[in-house]
Amino acid sequence: MPEGHTVHRAARDHDGDFAGQRVLVSSPQGRFPAEELVDADGRAHLERVEAYGKHLFYVFEGERVVHVHLGLFGKFFRRRTPAPASRSSTRLRLEGEAMTLELVGPTACELVSVEDMRAITARLGPDPLREDANPRRFYAYVARAKAPIGAILMDQSRICGVGNVYRAEVLHLLRVHPETPGKALPKATLRAMWRLTAGLLRRGVEEKRIVTTRGLTLAKPRERVPRHDSTHVYRRRWCRTCEGPVSTYTLRARTVHYCDACQPLEAAAE
DNA sequence: GCGGTATGCCTAA
DNA sequence: TAGGCCTACCGCG
Numbered sequence: 001m002p003e004g005h006t007v008h009r010a011a012r013d014h015d016g017d018f019a020g021q022r023v024l025v026s027s028p029q030g031r032f033p034a035e036e037l038v039d040a041d042g043r044a045h046l047e048r049v050e051a052y053g054k055h056l057f058y059v060f061e062g063e064r065v066v067h068v069h070l071g072l073f074g075k076f077f078r079r080r081t082p083a084p085a086s087r088s089s090t091r092l093r094l095e096g097e098a099m100t101l102e103l104v105g106p107t108a109c110e111l112v113s114v115e116d117m118r119a120i121t122a123r124l125g126p127d128p129l130r131e132d133a134n135p136r137r138f139y140a141y142v143a144r145a146k147a148p149i150g151a152i153l154m155d156q157s158r159i160c161g162v163g164n165v166y167r168a169e170v171l172h173l174l175r176v177h178p179e180t181p182g183k184a185l186p187k188a189t190l191r192a193m194w195r196l197t198a199g200l201l202r203r204g205v206e207e208k209r210i211v212t213t214r215g216l217t218l219a220k221p222r223e224r225v226p227r228h229d230s231t232h233v234y235r236r237r238w239c240r241t242c243e244g245p246v247s248t249y250t251l252r253a254r255t256v257h258y259c260d261a262c263q264p265l266e267a268a269a270e
Numbered sequence: 271g272c273g274g275t276a277t278g279c280c281t282a283a
Numbered sequence: 284t285a286g287g288c289c290t291a292c293c294g295c296g
Contacts, residue, residue: 003277054278072278073290089290105290107278156279163277210277234277253284254278 002070004053004161005204008129010076011051012205014058017078017099018046024095028086032109037064046094052121052130053160058094063114066092071107078102125158128198129205135194142182142190149185150178150256159194161201168234168257169212170197172241177265178256213240233257 022043025034037060038044045061058066068074083100086093092103103109112120125141126133138159142152152158153167162170171178174193176185185193204210211230232240239246239259247260 006277070278071289072276073288074278075291107280107288154278165277 002054002072002074003163003166003201003204003210004051004127004129005201005210006208007054007056007070007161008051008201009205009208011049011056013078014056014076014094014101015049017101018058018094018096019048021046021096024093026093026095028088028090028093032066032092033111034092036111037066053124053127053156054163055120055124057117059114059117065112065114065117067108067110067112067117067120068092068103068106069108071105074106075104076101077104124156124160127160128194129161129201135191138194139187139190142185143187145182147182148179148251149176149182150180150251150258152182153197154252154254159197162197164254164256165210165231165234166197166200166204166212169200169210169231171258172232172239172263173212175263177263178251178258179265233259 022041023046024043025038026042027034034042044064047059047061050057050059054069056068056070058068060066079100079102081095081098081100083095083102086102087104089104090102091106091109092101094101126135126137128135141158142149145152147155150167150171153162153170154164167178170193173196174189176189176193200210200212209230211225212232213225213229228236229240233246234257236246236257238244239262242259242261244259244261246257248255248257250256
């Protein structure tokens with residue numbers, strides 16, 4: 001689940017659940033130093049929760065920040081308070097007035113300072129899900145990059161929040177081959193790429209899952225797009241658009257999915 | 271119960 | 284580029 005949409009949705013939900021409260025903080029698994037954050041009653045005052053790309057920041061009183069990165073396996077379990085007993089693998093547990101949160105399997109869950117938080121976000125490219133995002137940094141880099149666009153989209157220092165699923169789907173919808181060098185892409189295609197990425201990510205935040213089919217509009221409340229129909233090429237054997245075979249190869253240790261017929265290399269590189 | 275798989279990313283060589 | 288981290292889930296038997 002964890003591409004940018006998951007993280008931004010978590011920030012929104014958790015901010016609503018806990019911001020402004022003295023939250024009971026613990027680490028049933030013992031690998032997060034909750035005792036360094038809490039007062040004698042086991043609680044700490046949470047001011048707000050913020051997302052930047054795939055990074056989450058829980059900002060507590062006193063400029064103390066819990067930095068979370070879900071990695072490949074990380075997952076949240078959100079329940080009403082009082083919640084049932086924690087599973088033993090729970091790295092971080094937050095108990096608020098109405099909701100209780102458990103975090104399992106994250107790559108990062110650490111107590112940092114506000115300066116550390118700034119240093120982390122400073123390393124990231126613009127995030128299409130943030131109001132303050134400036135896509136010009138992305139355009140400027142791609143316009144002179146020899147690197148394939150398929151690699152650039154996954155590079156969090158160039159554009160952040162995009163993962164393997166959105167990469168495959170954005171390139172497919174724009175009919176761009178993943179091996180196209182950045183600088184071969186027309187400016188108009190780049191602008192469309194940013195807008196499409198932002199639109200798909202926003203839809204993901206609302207639907208709490210990645211759906212790139214059936215346009216950018218949200219599914220009707222009860223109309224759940226079946227899993228096998230939620231992407232065009234990602235993890236599919238046959239292209240949803242042309243029904244031809246989906247090709248895969250490994251680029252920087254990640255499997256790229258694309259359709260050779262819909263995304264020819266020449267066409268994209270004019 | 272076991273083995274394979276996954277939407278990520280860091281480090282060593 | 285390969286390996287490691289770390290967990291849930293699913294299909295198979």
